[in-house]
Each structure stands twice: as structure tokens, then as C-alpha cells.
Amino acid sequence: MRLTRAAEYAIRCVIYLSRQGQSVLTSRQEIAEQADIPAHFLAKIAQDLAKAGLIEIRQGARGGFLLSKNPADVTLLEVVETMIGEISLNDCVARPSGCKISPCCSVHRVWLDARDQLRDSLRRVSFDQLIADASCFPSYPKALLETEGLETPLSARNDLQ
Amino acid sequence: MRLTRAAEYAIRCVIYLSRQGQSVLTSRQEIAEQADIPAHFLAKIAQDLAKAGLIEIRQGARGGFLLSKNPADVTLLEVVETMIGEISLNDCVARPSGCKISPCCSVHRVWLDARDQLRDSLRRVSFDQLIADASCFPSYPKALLETEGLETPLSARNDLQ
DNA sequence: AATATATGAGACCTTATTGATCCTATTTAC
């Protein structure tokens, strides 16, 4: 297990779509440019996201991608595991049969616990949370900032602490 | 970041040495055979462990490796990070300069927290804990089992739950 | 219907990393 570039790009893509709003169609080119993702690579990534039911793909002229779920219902874990498979940390967690002593290995149990903890952490983060903060994320639509008057949207969240 | 085979072998090696006891010299061949590690590969791994001060290497006839610290003072995190470098999960955690938006990226903060949590989990596990449980670990010395009468050493720990 | 536009699906390539092996030099017990 390893967080690949493809997973990082997938997260950026879903963030961009979340900011656009659910069911807002956005062209692949726009996402690629704004979120700094190689356009052709994004095409492949989008296919995986679509298979997982996270986004919908519209072909043809004026085609593109759109988020098929509410950002609040999409977790970071879902997007990550769509791209890299289920997180396991160590091979023997994914395939216990690979090491014959796994049933009674004390180290194996540590990896199991650590994996569960990591997956829980990522499951707790949804995309509505991620876009709540402002960010210098390249995809942040300046137009949105101006029309909605969110000059310092970060402050609201900082005040909570 | 990814847990490599080398890291897994390093853990097995340190477990074997911990079972032998601190400062007990053990040949590379014995460790390799008992813990199921390719002998030549173990040589390279041992060099890294030695550089980190975890084990000591004795050259020459009747040479081998020995644990230079008390198993209670060696954590799983130390051994793992000796082999694969500091755990970062995502590249931007290790090198924030790699992504120019990292200072105010909400996803970046999630990776930071998850990394800290994972590292803490591994830091909490020391090798005296790992060898306290019995295990079908190939390196478990049967002789030790017999002399100390630990027929069911796993039960002691299960009773605690 | 024709055309321009945009993505689908998968083949393909390049590079980096991993996992492992091999060979010669050096060290130490005897």
C-alpha cells in the first residue's frame, strides 16, 4: 500500500467537483488545468472514479464529469481506496495466507490495529469538510469567492477552536 | 511510504535477537534460516540496523549479530523507519515544498494528523511486548519453550481482556 | 445528416523502486 500520484489527483478532482456543487457538469480540461492534473492521466483516473459510482461521466460535445453524490456523503477513504485498493499497510494484512504464521503473530496484530485506525481516520473526513476551509488550492474558483463574498472563509473554522 | 520486504525482514531479525536476549551473539545464517530471510539480503539489512545503533555486528569466524539495546527500549517504529525512512503517507508531508499549496491545504492537514497517529501507534510497541506473546514464528526457540515450561504462553495475555 | 467537440478504453512506453544475488575485501578465532 502506498498513496500514489493517481490517488492524490483523484482527491483534487473530487474536491474541485465538490466545490462546483453536486451535479454540476465540468469539462475534463477545466479540472485538469485548475487542479494541476495531466489531462490524459485524469481521463484514466476518472474512469476508476466513475466505476466506483463517485462521479458520472458525460461523453460528447460539452461533456465532462460531475459528482454523483453529495460531498457530505463522500469520504476521503472512499476516494483513496478506489484508486489504490483497500489499505493494508503490510502484505500479510491483505493476504494472511502469504505468511503462514500470521494467525498467531504479535506483529501481525499491530498492523491490523494500525490499519483499522488509519482507515477510520480517513473515513471520518468527508468532502464537505474539506471544502469548508478556504485553501490556496489552484482550483478555488475566484469568481465564487467574489460573488459570495467569502473573502476570509478560513476564519469561521478557526474560531471554532 | 510503503512497508517493504526489507522492513518486514528487519522486524523478524530484531524479534529473533530479542528472543535470544540482549548481547547474545547469533550468526547471520541461523537468523536467516530460522526467521525465513534470504541470507544475503539479511546482510544488507543488518548493515542498516547497525548504522542506526540497533544491533552490533561482529566480523570474523564465530561472528554474527547481537542486539545492542534492551528489547524494551526498541520500538517497532524505530526498526521500520530505519528501513524505509520516516513515515509520511503522502509526499507532500515529507516535502511540503513539493506542492505549493500545502500551507493551507485541508487535505494536507488530514495526512499530517494520520501520519502522527500511525507513528504514535508504532512507537507504543516495543520488542519486549512483541516477544511476550507466544507465536508460531519460525524463530521461536523450541528449547526455550521446554526449559521454561511455557506451553501456552498466549493464554496469560488473553486472560487480560 | 454532417461536423466539430469531447470523452472512453486500452495499448504502450519510460523511469524508479524493490527484492535479491554475487563477488572481492576484511576481520577474527583457532
Place this chain on the structure above:
DNA sequence: GTAAATAGGATCAATAAGGTCTCATATATT
């Protein structure tokens, strides 16, 4: 001195990651 054992580094094969390219397909527009 000789045999036994590791040091240190070169080397190599296999795998995976990251990215590109091409042709097929779908749709809006005219």
C-alpha cells in the same frame, strides 16, 4: 597462517508507477 564469517558495493531481474498516445464512441450544433 588458515578457515570461517561478515563488509561493502556492484549488479540484475521483476514489478509498479506515472504518463502518453491512438482510435472508437457519444453528443451538441448547424
